[in-house]
Amino acid sequence: MSIKIAIVGxxxxxxxxxxxxxxxxxxxxxxxxxxxxxxxxxxxxxxxxASNNLYTIPSDIDYLFFAVSDDALKACVDQVPASNHFCWLxxxxxxxxxxxxxxxxxxxxxxxLQTFSKSVSLQQTKFPVLIEAxxxxxxxxxxxxxxxxxxxxxxxxxxxxKHIHLAAVFACNFSNHLFQIASEILKENQLPxxxxxxxxxxxxxxxxxxxxxxxxxxxxxxxDQATLAAHVTLLKDHPQWEAIxxxxxxxxxxxxx
Ligand SMILES: NC(=O)c1ccc[n+]([C@@H]2O[C@H](COP(=O)([O-])OP(=O)(O)OC[C@H]3O[C@@H](n4cnc5c(N)ncnc54)[C@H](OP(=O)(O)O)[C@@H]3O)[C@@H](O)[C@H]2O)c1
Numbered sequence: 001m002s003i004k005i006a007i008v009g010x011x012x013x014x015x016x017x018x019x020x021x022x023x024x025x026x027x028x029x030x031x032x033x034x035x036x037x038x039x040x041x042x043x044x045x046x047x048x049x050a051s052n053n054l055y056t057i058p059s060d061i062d063y064l065f066f067a068v069s070d071d072a073l074k075a076c077v078d079q080v081p082a083s084n085h086f087c088w089l090x091x092x093x094x095x096x097x098x099x100x101x102x103x104x105x106x107x108x109x110x111x112x113l114q115t116f117s118k119s120v121s122l123q124q125t126k127f128p129v130l131i132e133a134x135x136x137x138x139x140x141x142x143x144x145x146x147x148x149x150x151x152x153x154x155x156x157x158x159x160x161x162k163h164i165h166l167a168a169v170f171a172c173n174f175s176n177h178l179f180q181i182a183s184e185i186l187k188e189n190q191l192p193x194x195x196x197x198x199x200x201x202x203x204x205x206x207x208x209x210x211x212x213x214x215x216x217x218x219x220x221x222x223x224d225q226a227t228l229a230a231h232v233t234l235l236k237d238h239p240q241w242e243a244i245x246x247x248x249x250x251x252x253x254x255x256x257x
Contacts (some may be wrong), residue, residue: 002025002026002027003021003026003027003062003063003145003148004026004027004029004060004061004062004063005017005018005021005026005027005028005029005061005062005063005064005065006028006029006030006031006032006057006058006061006063006064006065006086007028007030007031007032007048007064007065007067008032008033008054008057008064008065008066008067008068008076008080009031009032009033009065009066009067009068010031010033010035010038010039010041010042010043011033011038011067011068011069011118012116012117012118013067013091013112013116014031014033014042014065014067014068015042015116015118016112016116016118016122017065017067017091017112017149018031018042018045018046018048019045019046020149021148021149022045022046022047022048024148024149025148026148028043028046028047028048029048029049029058029060029061030043030048030049030050030051030057030058031043031046031048031049031050031051032050032051032052032053032054032057033052033068034052034072035052036050036051036052039051039052054076054079054080055079055080055081057080057081059081059083059085059086060085061085061086062086062087063086063087063089063145064080064086064087064088064089065089065090065091065110066088066089066090066091067090067091070092070094070095073090073092073095073099074099077090077099077100077103080103082102082103082104083103083104084104084105084106086106087104087106087107087108087138087141087142088100088103088104088106088107088108089107089108089109089110089142090109090110090111091109091110091111091112092109092111093111093130093161093162093164093165093168094161094162094165094166096158097109097132097133097134097158098158100134104134105134105135106134106135106138107133107134107138108131108132108133108134108138108139108142109130109131109132109133109158109161110129110131110142110145110146111129111130111131111161111165112127112129112130112151113127113128113129113130113164113168114127115172125150126151126152127151128151128152128153128154129142129146129151129152129153129154130153130154130155130156130161130164131143131146131153131154131155131156132155132156132157132158132161133155139155178244179196179200181241181244182196185241203215213255216252218252219231219249220248220249220250220252220253221252221253221256223253228249231245232245232246
């Protein structure tokens with residue numbers, strides 16, 4: 001019998017899981033989100049019902065996913081009637097699984113350690129799902145759930161997951177913000193961002209064989225004072241970028257082996 005899944009949220013992660021599980025032959029029973037048109041748009045792609053009402057989540061399901069912003073998670077969970085008929089899951093890197101304790105004895109975390117944007121397909125399709133479970137039975141069922149969509153799982157407790165999420169913010173979100181600054185510097189000088197793509201790709205590829213500390217290059221690690229000063233001068237119209245530049249350069253120099 002097909003696995004039945006209801007999803008709360010219609011954003012980046014909800015879209016990934018809804019489409020993946022649907023393509024794997026699971027039944028996506030419903031998509032519920034704050035803005036009904038967002039739920040309808042995703043639901044139409046996976047033949048699900050769309051709703052903006054959490055009180056009416058169907059109970060004849062195997063899994064209920066909450067893929068909503070962290071700040072909305074508790075309020076969303078509170079609105080769904082208590083039930084042990086299905087397994088309650090959230091996809092957050094930083095919220096404890098204890099959030100479900102008052103609603104059910106079958107719950108867990110299904111946190112995909114990847115970055116998702118709903119407008120693009122993933123290039124890197126192999127990544128772990130960090131799981132946590134209220135019992136051994138739930139743990140086994142989550143391992144099985146992940147295999148339905150060709151993903152592996154790794155059991156990580158809430159405390160360790162918070163630190164992994166923090167590290168992921170530095171590695172992914174902050175790197176991407178620096179790419180955005182780089183893009184704006186080039187744009188201001190009528191230069192295309194794709195000039196940098198081979199450099200960015202090699203920076204990441206090197207990490208497969210080298211520790212990040214050993215892989216560092218550039219004026220800060222070489223202590224090229226004239227170049228560092230010239231870059232600060234070039235940033236005189238962007239004091240926030242200059243502050244980031246100076247802080248990161250000082251950090252690179254402070255951590256020099
Ligand atoms: N994006 C990633 O790369 C990534 C990776 C791993 C884990 N996560 C985690 O996955 C979760 C979702 O992230 P995301 O990037 O998918 O977020 P997102 O794209 O911003 O989507 C959040 C969704 O939450 C819905 N929502 C917010 N408040 C709601 C409420 N009160 N009732 C019902 N729905 C509500 C929104 O509904 P509307 O669309 O109707 O406004 C939206 O569809 C977060 O816990 C995040 O930490 C994200």
